Amino acid sequence: MPETTPNAMLEVRGLQAWYGESHVLHGIDFHVQQGEVVTLLGRNGAGKSTTLKTIMGMLKRREGSIKFRGQELAAATSRHIARAGIAFCPEDRGIYSSLTVEENLMLPPVVAEGGMSVAEIHQLFPNLAERRRSQGTRLSGGEQQMLAIGRILRTGARLLLLDEPTEGLAPVIVQQIGAIIRKLKERGYTVVLVEQNFHFAATVADRHYVMDHGAIVDMIPNSEIDAHAEKLNSYLGV
Amino acid sequence: MSIFNIPIQLFSTQIMLGLINGAFYAILSLGLAIIFGLLNIVNFAHGAFYMLGAFGALLLLDHLGINYWAALVIVPLLIGLLGCVIERSVLRWIYDLDHLYGMILTFGMSLVMVGIFRNMYGATGLAYSMPPSLQGGFNLGFMYLPASRAFVIVASGLVCLLTWLAIEKTRVGSWLRAATEKPQLTEAFGINVPLLITLTYGFGVALAAFAGVLAAPIFSVNPMMGSDLIIVVFAVVVIGGMGSISGAILSGFMLGLVEGVTKVFWPQASSTVIFVIMAIVLLVRPAGLFGKQD
Numbered sequence: 001m002p003e004t005t006p007n008a009m010l011e012v013r014g015l016q017a018w019y020g021e022s023h024v025l026h027g028i029d030f031h032v033q034q035g036e037v038v039t040l041l042g043r044n045g046a047g048k049s050t051t052l053k054t055i056m057g058m059l060k061r062r063e064g065s066i067k068f069r070g071q072e073l074a075a076a077t078s079r080h081i082a083r084a085g086i087a088f089c090p091e092d093r094g095i096y097s098s099l100t101v102e103e104n105l106m107l108p109p110v111v112a113e114g115g116m117s118v119a120e121i122h123q124l125f126p127n128l129a130e131r132r133r134s135q136g137t138r139l140s141g142g143e144q145q146m147l148a149i150g151r152i153l154r155t156g157a158r159l160l161l162l163d164e165p166t167e168g169l170a171p172v173i174v175q176q177i178g179a180i181i182r183k184l185k186e187r188g189y190t191v192v193l194v195e196q197n198f199h200f201a202a203t204v205a206d207r208h209y210v211m212d213h214g215a216i217v218d219m220i221p222n223s224e225i226d227a228h229a230e231k232l233n234s235y236l237g238v
Numbered sequence: 239m240s241i242f243n244i245p246i247q248l249f250s251t252q253i254m255l256g257l258i259n260g261a262f263y264a265i266l267s268l269g270l271a272i273i274f275g276l277l278n279i280v281n282f283a284h285g286a287f288y289m290l291g292a293f294g295a296l297l298l299l300d301h302l303g304i305n306y307w308a309a310l311v312i313v314p315l316l317i318g319l320l321g322c323v324i325e326r327s328v329l330r331w332i333y334d335l336d337h338l339y340g341m342i343l344t345f346g347m348s349l350v351m352v353g354i355f356r357n358m359y360g361a362t363g364l365a366y367s368m369p370p371s372l373q374g375g376f377n378l379g380f381m382y383l384p385a386s387r388a389f390v391i392v393a394s395g396l397v398c399l400l401t402w403l404a405i406e407k408t409r410v411g412s413w414l415r416a417a418t419e420k421p422q423l424t425e426a427f428g429i430n431v432p433l434l435i436t437l438t439y440g441f442g443v444a445l446a447a448f449a450g451v452l453a454a455p456i457f458s459v460n461p462m463m464g465s466d467l468i469i470v471v472f473a474v475v476v477i478g479g480m481g482s483i484s485g486a487i488l489s490g491f492m493l494g495l496v497e498g499v500t501k502v503f504w505p506q507a508s509s510t511v512i513f514v515i516m517a518i519v520l521l522v523r524p525a526g527l528f529g530k531q532d
Contacts, residue, residue: 056426082428094423098415106409107416108427155428 008067009034009190010055010086010159015064015074017054024050026214027064032159037181037191039201042211043237048194049091051211052161055192056088057081068159083111087157091164091194093148097137101128104136105151115156124180125150142173149180160184163194178203198225198232210235244502250381252498258387258456260494261394264487265449266471267478268398269442271486272405274475275418276438279329279340284471285464286348287443290317291450292459293355296366306369306455310393313451314444321443325436348465355461363458372455390452397448398487405483414438418481473516479529489527 008031015028025047032038040048054062057078066074073081082088087108096104105118105128122129125146131139139147145165152160162181166174174197181191181204195201201208202225210218212235220228266284273281294313298304304312324347332339368386375384405411416424417431425431450464457463471490478489493512501508519527 058422058426078422078426079428079430082426088423088426090423094420096416096419098419099412103412103415107412107424107429109429111428 007034008032009036009069010192011065011067012051012055013065013067015051015054015066016062017050017059018061019050019059024214025054025062028211028214028216030209030216030219032190032192034158034190035185035188036207037185037193037205039193039195039198039205039208040211041195041198041201041208041232041236043235044196046211047214048211049163050214052088052163052192052194055081055161056086082108082155082157085112085157086159086161087152087155089148089152089160089162089165091167093144095136095139095144095147097135099136100132101134101136101139101147102132104147105132105154108151108155110155112156112158114158116153118154121150121153124153124183142169142176145169145173145177149177153184158188159190159192161192161194164196165193166195166197166200174200196236198236208232247381249502250378252502253495254381254383254387254498256495256498256501257391257491258494259497260491261391262449262453262467262490263471263474263494264398264490265394265445265452266467267474267486267490268401268483269445270471270475271478271481271483272401272414272445273439273442275481275483276414276421276435277325277329277340278333278337279344280337280472281439281442282341282345282468283348283351284344284443284446285466285468286351287317287321287446287464288450288453288467289355289461289464290320290351291447292366292454292457292463293359293450293461294447295451295454296364296459299366306372306451309454310448310451314448317447317450318440318444322436322440324443325439329439330432352461352465359461361461363460363463366454366459368455386456390456393452394449395491397445398490401445402483402487470512473512477512477516477519477527479526482526482528482530485526485528 010032012028012030015025016023017025028051040051042048050059053059055066057076062074064074065072068084068086071084073084096107099107105121127143128147128150131143136147149162149165165177178200181193184191193201193205198208202222205222207222208220208225209216210220210232218235220232225232266288270281270284273279291313294317295306295309298309298312328343332343372386372389375382376388405414413429413434417429417434421431453463474490474493475486477493478485493515496511496515497508500511
């Protein structure tokens with residue numbers, strides 16, 4: 001076993017997971033320090049989203065260790081993991097069509113003190129205030145992404161797992177989301193970000209883990225990203 | 239006074255009888271719709287819980303002297319609790335399996351419950367005496383409205399309305415809608431979805447029991463009362479749209495009325511008209527009148 005990392009907010013060791021019969025994660029190791037923004041980069045199907053879902057307890061069969069603030073969560077249910085203080089923003093944004101914008105925002109229960117107030121979230125995302133009575137899925141793609149991020153900021157969770165928050169959005173919205181992630185970092189949030197777009201990732205992250213075939217194959221600090229540009233291109237196949 | 243040569247008194251009496259049937263359809267299909275939405279189980283035992291509700295009222299009155307009004311509260315609570323126990327101990331094991339297993343399992347449960355009551359009380363109906371405050375009625379000029387029937391329509395309408403409000407307008411209701419739409423994500427937000435499922439099944443079953451208590455004084459109480467009704471109620475749910483809350487309520491009352499009106503103009507067709515409508519709806523709008531079309 002690799003030695004543990006002291007004071008890691010999240011420490012994942014030897015994480016394996018299966019979708020039914022198919023083995024999709026083959027022993028993931030990575031850690032995230034408190035206040036860090038870390039990305040998981042990789043091609044489609046490399047296992048990035050699956051890693052986030054497995055941390056959230058959403059895959060039935062999993063093995064290995066997931067330590068959050070020293071607490072072992074590998075065998076916990078999704079509900080307990082959320083209650084421990086990890087919040088998840090899924091790739092499809094997970095906006096409920098049977099709930100209004102306001103109900104979507106208020107849905108996740110508060111799990112710890114120190115979450116943002118609704119007023120603060122509305123200040124961050126003014127469109128959500130204007131459209132609070134609309135059906136959740138009537139929002140534009142960008143607004144839905146704002147809602148998906150906004151609603152987990154209310155809960156007081158300090159570790160945010162964001163699955164491709166920029167996917168399919170216009171460049172101006174992508175910039176806005178980048179600004180929000182930097183603002184969250186300033187406020188001390190810890191973020192694990194799944195990204196396909198490493199140009200975007202480089203503008204927000206401290207470190208990048210590169211995934212391929214259900215395993216972590218490299219780690220690149222953001223400060224060295226230019227030096228490793230060629231290597232990254234070959235990993236990501238761009 | 240007459241409409242199409244039919245005396246208005248006959249017409250309005252049939253409308254009233256239709257509304258009463260509609261009240262039962264609405265409250266039963268509402269319970270089925272809530273359960274189907276969250277559990278993905280077509281609850282074939284629903285008619286048996288309705289029957290248990292009527293017997294519950296009868297037994298409470300005969301053995302403990304507990305009257306109709308108290309039974310309207312106590313019986314749904316007890317049967318709802320029984321529903322929670324059944325969900326925890328039996329239904330929980332089959333959620334990962336095909337819908338068919340849920341139908342067969344609940345159908346089997348229904349046969350057991352009906353069988354037990356047939357064995358104990360026979361197949362002929364027992365009478366539940368009308369509570370004194372529901373005897374008599376109102377003369378509306380064009381028809382006579384018995385108080386007991388008026389009460390059924392009002393009570394059922396009120397319970398349906400309150401249930402709709404609770405689901406559509408409250409915070410707990412928003413959890414229920416969320417868990418119905420995306421159960422796994424809802425759980426990943428920290429909401430206790432298994433508990434919601436248990437309570438929802440219990441509540442749906444309690445609605446059936448409430449309808450059973452309402453039915454006790456106006457229909458005969460017998461073990462088969464639910465089995466006869468539930469087939470029509472399934473047709474109502476299909477017409478309204480599987481899982482649609484408001485659809486279940488509205489189509490329940492509407493189809494009761496349609497049945498009543500059919501009884502006036504073509505009595506022979508009145509017991510089939512709902513199934514004819516179901517067939518047409520399935521052809522034209524397969525997801526039901528109020529269901530979401532994919």
